Amino acid sequence: MSLWEQYSAVRSHSVSICAELQKEDYVVQPVVEVSPPKWHLGHTTWFFETFILIPHAVAYQPFNADYNYVFNSYYENIGARVIRTDRGNLSRPTVDDIFHYRAYVDEAMQKFLRSGVNDEIEELLILGLNHEQQHQELLWYDIKYILGHNPLFPSYALKNIEQQLETGADGWVDFREGVYEIGYQGDQFHFDNELGRHKVYIQNFSIATRLVSNAEYLEFIEAGGYEDFNLWHAEAWDWLKETGIQSPLYWYEINGQWHRYSLSGLEVLKLDSPVSHISYYEASAYAQWKGMRLPTEFEWEVASAQFSWGKLWEWTESAYLPYPGFSKAPGALGEYNGKFMVNQKVLRGASVATPANHSRNTYRNFFHPNLRWMFSGIRLSK
Incomplete structure (x- = not known):
C-alpha cells in the first residue's frame, strides 16, 4: 500500500x-x-x-x-x-x-x-x-x-467487537528459572517504551492458559471478596470505601440476577465469558483470594507464545518503568510515552478493540491501577 x-x-x-x-x-x-x-x-x-x-x-x-x-x-x-x-x-x-x-x-x-x-x-x-x-x-x-452510563442502556449495535470475547482453553504452563531476553527486536513499527531489549532473570513460575471467567469472579463476589480487607492493598481498600464499588464495571444485579451492559445493550451475565473492565486493584485482590498472583510483565512476555491472547488487556504485577537505555525523542514527540512512567501498572496482550498491528507481545500498555473503563481482564500466575 x-x-x-x-x-x-x-x-x-x-x-x-x-x-x-x-x-x-x-x-x-x-x-x-x-x-x-x-x-x-x-x-x-x-x-x-x-x-x-x-x-x-x-x-x-x-x-x-x-x-x-x-x-x-x-x-x-x-x-x-x-x-x-x-x-x-x-x-x-x-x-x-x-x-x-x-x-x-x-x-x-x-x-x-x-x-x-x-x-x-x-x-x-x-x-x-x-x-x-x-x-x-x-x-x-x-x-x-x-x-x-445512559439510564436507558442503549445498544451501540447488535453485532459488535464484544461478541469475540472468550476465556480460552483451561490449563497451566510451567517455566523454569533462567535468564530471558525482553523487549522489541525487529524492523517493524514499535513504540519507544518497547526498547531496549535486555536480559532479566526469572524464577520458576506457572501461568494460566486462559482468562478468569465471569463465573469465577462471581464466586469471589459471593464469598465476600469486596468486604475482606485482607485481600486488598491499602490504597485499594481506601478506593473501595470511597467509591462503594462491589462488582466489575457494567455489572448490575437486577431482581436477584446479574446483568452486564455490553455494546449490544443490557443482557444477562454470560458466566463463561472472561470477566472484563477490571481494575488492577480488583485483579490483584482476586488473585490473592485464589492464593495466587498476577504475572510480571516479563513472565507474561516469556510465556505469551504458550497461550492465546488478544481478547482483553491483562494486568501484570509490573510498574510501568523505562527499560535499560530508554531515551526520549527531542521536543514534543518525546512526551509520547516517557513522561507517564510513574504510578502506573503495565498491561500486556491486546483486546477486542485493539488494531491488529498493535497486537504484539512486546507492546506495553499502561494505566493507573484504579481504572476500569478499558477492556481489561485477569490471567493468573503462581
Missing part, C-alpha cells in the same frame, strides 16, 4: 467506529477519563496538521488557529490547551465543523503525500497513524462508557 492508501484506510476506520452514533453521543464526557468522540476525531486530525502539514507542507494554512488550543492533548511543547476535564464543555466546534476539519486536512495530506516525502516525514506519518489507531481503541472504551 502507498503511504496515502495507508493514511486513508486508518482515517476512514476512525469514522466507521462512530458510524452508529447519534450526533448527541459525540459530545458527552461523563468522567475525566472519557473524551467525547468528536474530540478524538479532532485531536487525531490536529496531530497530522501540527506535526506534518504546518512544518513541512509549503504554503499550508491551518484550518482554524484556535484548534491548536482545543485539540492539543498533553504536549507541553506545543502550548496551552483546554484541560482534559473541560472537553465535554466544547459544544463548539460542532460535530459538523470537525468533519469539515478532517476533510480539509485529509485533502492537504493527500496532496502532500503524493508529492513524495523523505524518510523523516514518513516516520512521522507512521507514528501519526499508530497514534490514531490508539485513539480508535480509546473510542471504543469511551463510546461504551457514554452509552453504558
